[in-house]
Amino acid sequence: MAGEKWTKPEAVIFDMDGTLFETDTLLVSVHERLFQTLREEGLYNQPTPPIERLLSCLGMLLEDIWRKVMPDGSDAAHRRADELMLRYELEQLEAGEGRLYPQAEEMLKKLKEHGIKLFVASNGLEEYVRGVARYKGIYDLFDGLYSAGEYQTATKVDLVAQLLKDHQIATAWMVGDRSSDVEAGKANGLKVIGCAYASYGRDTELAGADVLIAKLPEIVELLAEA
CATH class of the missing domain: 1.10.150 (DNA polymerase; domain 1)
Incomplete structure (x- = not known):
């Protein structure tokens, strides 16, 4: 974290594809x-x-x-x-196809144990986002699943803003693998964790993230240091 001290957030907001789900x-x-x-x-x-x-x-x-x-x-x-x-x-x-990234479920459970509220903010369709969460057994770990398909938002910036407003969240970390995740976090005043393990985007996708992680359990380590 380049010596910078992070504070414990009220919530962590995850993208779905390329972040939690190996699409x-x-x-x-x-x-x-x-x-x-x-x-x-x-x-x-x-x-x-x-x-x-x-x-x-x-x-x-x-x-x-x-x-x-x-x-x-x-x-x-x-x-x-x-x-x-x-x-x-x-x-x-x-039918059982598709898988989460390694240790995704364990990481989410550990964050919940620390009293962190968990959310998804995705540009996908509502039924798809909820389907992934349900079929992969992580649905009940989230305090809210937000999708562009459900909220009809034009950008992820707007979607995350709606989420923060609805749940009166003052401090949160945004976790994602694309430039839209970085933009959504920064525009809403959040710390941004870039998922460098996803291979779907260009190397420049995560420019501007506050920290890059190579695997999901590193989020728990960041929390422990906060």
């Missing part, structure tokens, strides 16, 4: 199914785009994701992709 363990098969269905329905006639293109878009709003993943696709293809993505994600979560 590629779910999305690789979802991605292939989705484009196969689009072709079968006559909505998209090109080869399946590289999965890396989709993974690099994690953290964005869905409408922005499809502009980058299939810029040659029609509006109808993009809207159908929204539906298929959610359906296939939930089906495959229910």
Whole structure:
């Protein structure tokens, strides 16, 4: 922490994809199914785009994701992709696919033991964010799950601001792997912990974070030092 003393926060706010949930363990098969269905329905006639293109878009709003993943696709293809993505994600979560990052659940439980309130702030759809938490057994550890899909926020800055207001949180740490997480934390006056273990974004994604971690248990160590 470069000698800087951190204070114990009231809450820790987590991104979901690339932070708690190792999203590629779910999305690789979802991605292939989705484009196969689009072709079968006559909505998209090109080869399946590289999965890396989709993974690099994690953290964005869905409408922005499809502009980058299939810029040659029609509006109808993009809207159908929204539906298929959610359906296939939930089906495959229910089937046991996808995994949390190592020691994610243990880390969350330790933070709860220290009296920390836990939240998720994600640009994903409400059903998806809640589905991951439920199927991976961490739903009951959170004091709130906030998603752009539920609150119709244009940016994660707005989503985190809403969360802080709703729960009257004065001090919190923001934990995430994308520039949108750094921006959301900084714009709301929070300390930002950047997850350097996620490989979905560019190296510059976490510029501006107060500290970088290589694994989730380091958050508990930061708390112990606070």
